Amino acid sequence: MKEQEVINKLKLLKTIQPNQRVLKDIKQNVYQQVYAENKIKTTSGFQELFGYISNFIKSYTVVSYGFAFTALLIIFLSVSSVLLPDQFHTAIVNGRIALASSHYQKARIALTDTKSRFEKNKTIETNTQEFSHSLALTNTQLNNLHLKGEKGKYSAQQCRQIYLEYLNFLKKEEKNINAKNNPSYSHLKSQINTYKEQAEKKLHMYNSL
Amino acid sequence: MQRDKIYEKFETSYNQFAGGIFRYIYFKVSSFELTQDLTSDVFVRYWKILTEGKNIVNHKALLYFIAKGLIIDFYRRRKNNKKISLEDIDERLLGVLDKVEETISQKQELEQVYAKIKKLKKADQEIIFLHYVEDLSVKEIAFIQKKKENAIRVHLHRALKMLKEIL
Numbered sequence: 001m002k003e004q005e006v007i008n009k010l011k012l013l014k015t016i017q018p019n020q021r022v023l024k025d026i027k028q029n030v031y032q033q034v035y036a037e038n039k040i041k042t043t044s045g046f047q048e049l050f051g052y053i054s055n056f057i058k059s060y061t062v063v064s065y066g067f068a069f070t071a072l073l074i075i076f077l078s079v080s081s082v083l084l085p086d087q088f089h090t091a092i093v094n095g096r097i098a099l100a101s102s103h104y105q106k107a108r109i110a111l112t113d114t115k116s117r118f119e120k121n122k123t124i125e126t127n128t129q130e131f132s133h134s135l136a137l138t139n140t141q142l143n144n145l146h147l148k149g150e151k152g153k154y155s156a157q158q159c160r161q162i163y164l165e166y167l168n169f170l171k172k173e174e175k176n177i178n179a180k181n182n183p184s185y186s187h188l189k190s191q192i193n194t195y196k197e198q199a200e201k202k203l204h205m206y207n208s209l
Numbered sequence: 210m211q212r213d214k215i216y217e218k219f220e221t222s223y224n225q226f227a228g229g230i231f232r233y234i235y236f237k238v239s240s241f242e243l244t245q246d247l248t249s250d251v252f253v254r255y256w257k258i259l260t261e262g263k264n265i266v267n268h269k270a271l272l273y274f275i276a277k278g279l280i281i282d283f284y285r286r287r288k289n290n291k292k293i294s295l296e297d298i299d300e301r302l303l304g305v306l307d308k309v310e311e312t313i314s315q316k317q318e319l320e321q322v323y324a325k326i327k328k329l330k331k332a333d334q335e336i337i338f339l340h341y342v343e344d345l346s347v348k349e350i351a352f353i354q355k356k357k358e359n360a361i362r363v364h365l366h367r368a369l370k371m372l373k374e375i376l
Contacts, residue, residue: 010341
């Protein structure tokens, strides 16, 4: 038999095939299997993740609470800085003072902050209370300074310098407030005057050392 | 691969090759119900490969490769490794024939051809079937059987020569 005749006979075998109904049933079966497996995979995926998180929290309770607390703190600080800028700033300054290593550092931070508040372009009218609180904080921190300093932390000379700086600042602001001649500044004026007298006394003591 | 594209590709491949895959498996296992199950398994596996996003060069060759693998697995699991004789081709596989007379004579001729092929070695049967019945190229058969193209070419030539002598 010739080669082409053999090939033609073989082509007869092509007629062996199922009808469309059979092929359709097979395809449906395939889709059912595939969907069923996909559903199990998705469900088990979520379950696995949930289980992993649960186990992590159980195993590392302190770390988990730490993460949660840190996250909440970050959210709180972010919201505060946007919605309450002044209060946020005050909180930051108080935090820095609390973490400062010596009375001198605390006083330095407080004084720098107070000076910057007064030197900004804000009008005192709207922020009298803010200035008053800042001034009171600075005065308190300066009062905590030891007369002869603290060994290894700060010296009497440094205390004298900072008091000099403080006194000059108080005199300058007293002049500014007097120039405005506004009755609403009376409390602040009185406060500055009191602190000025205290600073002068302290400076006299430092000068006599 | 995105879900829509997977569906599209799957549908295209199924419509094109499901009949041939079914025929190939039936040729090997000679049971209509078993062929249905194995054909379904082939396409389930094909679907999984599509979802894995692997680059498929030749979908047709891949499907036959999967089918071959599943058939081998099937025979490994069977205790009795004997194949059922295909003297009687299942009527359900001759749906293309309309008239009863044609069905009978066609069946006889098919059975004759098949009986002759059966006298060849298994490897010769497979290569003849894949090339002349399923229209797979030498390159595609080389992929399925994991052999070099030259080897397939030589094998095919020898197998056809043998079949010529038998027929």
